[in-house]
Amino acid sequence: MWKKIYAWLDERLGLQEMYTSILDRPEPKGNWWNTLGSASLFLFLLQGATGIFLTVYYTPSPDHAYDSIQYIMESVAFGWLIRGIHHWGATLMVLVVFIHMLRVYITASYKYPRELTWLIGVGLLITTLGMGFTGYLLPWNQRAFWATTVGTQIAGSVPFIGNFILKALRGGPDLSALTLQRFFSAHIWMLPAILAALIGVHLYLIIKHGESHFPTEED
Amino acid sequence: MSGSRHMSRRDFVKLSTAILGSFIGAVIGIPAIGYLIAPALREDKAGKPVVIGNLKDIPIGKPFPFSFTVTKVNGWERTASSFGGFVIRKSEAKEDILVLSSRCTHLSCRVNWEENRQVFVCPCHDANFSLEGKVLNGPPPAPLGKFEYQVQDDGTLVIIPLEVLQEA
DSSP states (O other): OOHHHHHHHHHHHOOHHHHHHHSSSOOSSSOOOGGGGHHHHHHHHHHHHHHHHHTOOOOOOOOTHHHHHHHHHSSSTTHHHHHHHHHHHHHHHHHHHHHHHHHHHTTTTTSSSSSSHHHHHHHHHHHHHHHHHHHHTTTSSSHHHHHHHHHHHHTTTTTHHHHHHHHHHHHHHOHHHHHHHHHHIIIIIIHHHHHHHHHHHHHHHHHOOOOOOOOOOOO | OTTTTSSHHHHHHHHHHHHHHHHHHHHHHHHHHHHHHGGGOOOOTTTTTTOOOOOGGGGBSSEEEEEEEEEETTTTEEEEEEEEEEEOSSOOOTOEEEEOBOOOOOOOOEEEEETTTTTTEEETTTEEOTTTSOESSSSSSSSOOOOEEETTTTEEEEOOOOOOOHHH
């Protein structure tokens, strides 16, 4: 019965083919450092899932942001767990993505034909840092407020166009409801969309070229 | 190796995967569902009895006005709403009490007692209600609502802060 259903689906979707090319592809002999890309992907999905759950209660408005988070932490069942995972997962993701980059650099995996995989990876690192920067403001506590004041001020120190960048980031000259709203929008829509698209291309390139083997003495 | 009393290695792996998988599913699933339905499981705080006063302080034959505030908590927001009404004692008897709401059944304005005409008057459309809350004239579709009450042993009058609509 199940075999028949599977055969019917496989014939139309090519499940076996997908499995072979994505999960059962040949790998060079590697070690645990080669798993950091998958770990980054897992953390991205974990942050996505816990983030979606947080939006059920979080309200991106100066009047409600702080109180809504207090509510998640104290009154919602397992709210502390879901926010805790999102909080620590964010730090862990930056760390894992960065070590992943170091591994690629040390094993020289960025060389031909994988230059584009590396460049897209740089985009992924920057976007991940952007997620951290925008997410940091959302609790709307003192630390969040002043960290974003300083962060946008630094962006504003660019010669000639600095003031424009500062106003574009803050949605005006001051940190306001507009800043919170646009950071929230960037954090849950724009940056995740960019991350998802870049991850798609990154994974395609990895499957296309296969993983690089470690350099030997001859290399 | 594969004696009839022993589990094959393949079956063991299948079973332990199923058990471990169910455990992981429960560890993730229960918090997720609990998180989503948490507000639905909260106890409704409104409806706790409100003390109006002692019967010895409430006159007979004349409506005695009172008001109280109910604070509702929704998430992190507290909303205080004030309610009001009149205690009407027709005689000394503890059972002979009527607790009316002052909310006009037309558009929720607060009615006042007018001693000269012996009627409740709504300030919005000049509707009149009798001492028992019956509509005498004006647009209201129903008599004034009333509150359920209890008289405690020491004479303290307590009401349930939930307006009960009366039949026209």
